[in-house]
Amino acid sequence: MGKILRLNMSDRTAKLEDVPEKYAHLGGRGLTSSIVHDEVDPLAHALGPNNKLVFAPGIVTGTAAPTSSRLSVGGKSPLTGGIKEANTGGRVPPTLAVMGIRALVVEGQPEEKGKYWMAHITWDSDKGEPKVEFLPADEYTGRDLYEVFPELFDRFGDKVNVMGIGVAGEYLYSNSGVVAEDMERRPSRYAGRGGLGAVMGSKGLKFMIFDRTGAPAVKLADSEQFQTGRKKLLDALMEHDITKPKGGLNSYGTAVLVNIVNEAGALPTRNFREGRFEGAAEIAGEAIFEGNKTRLAKELYNHACSPGCVIQCSNTWYNEEGEEIVSCIEYESTWALGANCGIDDLDTVGKLIRLCNAYGLDTIEAGTTIAVAMEGGLAEFGDGQKAIELMHEIGKGTPVGRILGAGTAEAAKVLGVVRAPVVKGQSMPAYEPRAIKGIGMTYAISTMGADHTSGYTIAPEILGVAGKVDQFDRDKAELVRNFQYATAFIDSTGHCLFIAFAILDIASGFEGVVEECNGVLGTSWTMDDVARIGKEVIQKELEFNHAAGLTTADDRLPEFMEYEPLPPHDVVWDVPEETLDAVFGD
């Protein structure tokens, strides 16, 4: 069922293929990683003609499964030199599924550099399949995405979906993401990490415009089992305190974590020098909620980023005149561009996030890079105005901008900064490894580089979800492994990872996800298959990375964390190498 759609950017042709039997039960990350593993030479240059960019909706995406509008983007990462899966929500994921596009593979490369194209993908009702038209994209290059997106919707219609790159991808920055529109058609959802925007840019592809008009609904193999599973998951999401309406995520969004992680002494501050930020409360979810309430004279609850989401955790931040500054302010973004840069002003943080969206950057990597720039002397920590200027340099491609656009590891090298918080070249997100050992292990061993979403052990280590473990306990190889496998499975289903808060505590919810998959695919999976399926995905990623030249020496944290104690708990990184190597074993 469904097809693989290939876009060849060397000659601007498109072709549809049947999905091979070996991919029949794959979706999302499972499918992108399999295709990258099977078709991309691990030694290929990430920005050369032999890398590929693969887009795949999840197994249940496009159905009535709740909170299932997610899409994986895969390829060889110019940032890590290994395999990458980045993941986004927004309006586009169900469209690919509905159009029967199980995977979309962008391959080849135009001879003429600096020329950009758009792929207009519509439904051919006669043939019952998608068709592709390539159009020049010159009028949109070099521009702010907030200006360009309305023009695209004007031109192609309100109902289309857009995925593409900002100037960051055109500059081939290792820190450049793939943008997708949110429910209000803002350019604000991102498959952000790992520089896949540069891969898209290296193929001369600026935008893909999807128009699903005429395409039929996704067919189910077993409606009854699907409905049973769907209901079990929905019940779990509606019941759990974190995911339910007016619950934790709906009220305060992800930025609510700022204060918790700060209390735990694990909020990386001023380029990972300390674990507490004195300005944390000013940039946290409560500050957003209460600031909006003062500025708008009403309580604003959060909204969905994508169709069919029942969790609805996205916020919007308004200025004193009641005008929108940006949507949305996520935990990672307010941390990276706030605490990690020593900035405690929400309006400044909001502007910096908006500039990342406008230029096409991953907010995490952008913030950690600016922090390194601060340590390297390009600005003072806390200087929001200077941070905004540096962000504009990135957006304009000045020499300094090009250095910063290359990401945290490269900027640190150029500026002589030893305190570079990176693993496999990708910068660490908003949890200090020295104070939370399991997430530190996750950063070290993840096939993705320093990555918190590949196995969110924060849930038991800090939040008390899926049990409670001591954040300082180092004996966590099994915990980390279990999270890696379960997450790789969820990443393949097309569900947003936030369903994990509910389904790790409410077992019937997790069963429901498995039943939904069976309902779509006609498989007979049980909970026992979850770890197996996740492990198979990761196995392919490990093989790719190994062939690309990554070794266990790359499964380590930066040296400075071993000898620099982190206040307030004065802890160092001391998880033994054997424990790290035991996660995926041999």
Added chain:
Amino acid sequence: MITVHAKLFATLRRRYPELGLGEAMPVSLPAGSTVGDLVRQLDLPEEEVKLVFVNGLVRTTDDRLSDGDEVGIFPPVGGG
């Protein structure tokens, strides 16, 4: 008597709307009081209190408090 400094977060702030962002309330308790005693003193329903940090470390409701402790109280929350 001991005095602890309590900060309330997320939905718990609805019960103490006058509290500034990140502001701690001084709370007086009998010596030997536990985290659970503090939660009751603040009139917070048990099911709304999920996480309590004392001086940056996670504590249970049975743990005892000392004079000068900094306490952070959270309802169930999640994120990414």
